[in-house]
Amino acid sequence: MGITGASGSLYGYTLIRALHQLGIETHVIATEMGEKVMQFECGVKMEELKEYATIHSNRNLFASVASGSFQTDGMVIVPCSMNTLGAIANGVGDTLLSRAASVVMKEKRNFIIVPREAPFHLIHLRNMTSLAEAGVCIMPASPGFYHKPTEIWELANFMVARILDMLGIDHSLLERWGEKA
Structure with a gap:
């Protein structure tokens, strides 16, 4: 799993915790800005996630x-900045995150990117x-509202549920x- 500097760290944090609760081994790579945004938006430092996942340095190829x-x-990058998305789309593998993404693509494994940007340019x-x-x-961070959410965590759970569905992971x-109901 990758976490980049785009806004929307709550989605990544929620996914890490959900995978842990489901007993799924998870490896996390965060960009430098991903770490900063996670701390800013969620008040969580990457080292605090060690109880839920194996954390890798983005510099450790x-x-x-x-x-x-x-x-x-498979692999999920959530949230995914346009910088990281562009690097992956153009075959740049100079960080662990972009290299791991390239590996998942060449091995034809499940790969989900959750871009968090608006609007998109060409x-x-x-x-x-x-x-x-x-x-x-490509699964933009666009939660649905038919389940009538009243709390922000319900919006995060909606997106995480869709990601888990795409990975074929059973959840509730x-x-x-x-x-x-």
Whole structure:
């Protein structure tokens, strides 16, 4: 899992905790700005996440997740800045996050990018199109409202539930459309 400097760290934090609660081994890579935004928006430092996941330095290109021989079920970058999205779309692998993304793509594993930017300009859209054509799921941070959320955590859970659905991970974070409470 990757966390970048885009606003929306609550989504990443919520996903890490949900994966931990589901008993799923999770590896996290945060960009420098991702760490700063997580602390600013959520009041959480990366080292505090060690109880939920293995944390890798974005500078450590020798980390396990930099190799295709390291088995993973997939990767999610949430939130994903346009800077990181552009680097990945253009094959730049100079950080652990972009290298791990490249590995997941070449190994044809599940890969979800949750961009948190608005509005998009043409280059953003072209980069997203390149990634979608390469098999990456682009899932903008656009929570639904049909479940009638009243708290911010319900909006975060909606997006995390959609991410878990895309990864094929069973959960009970929210009531599904058509289900009765």
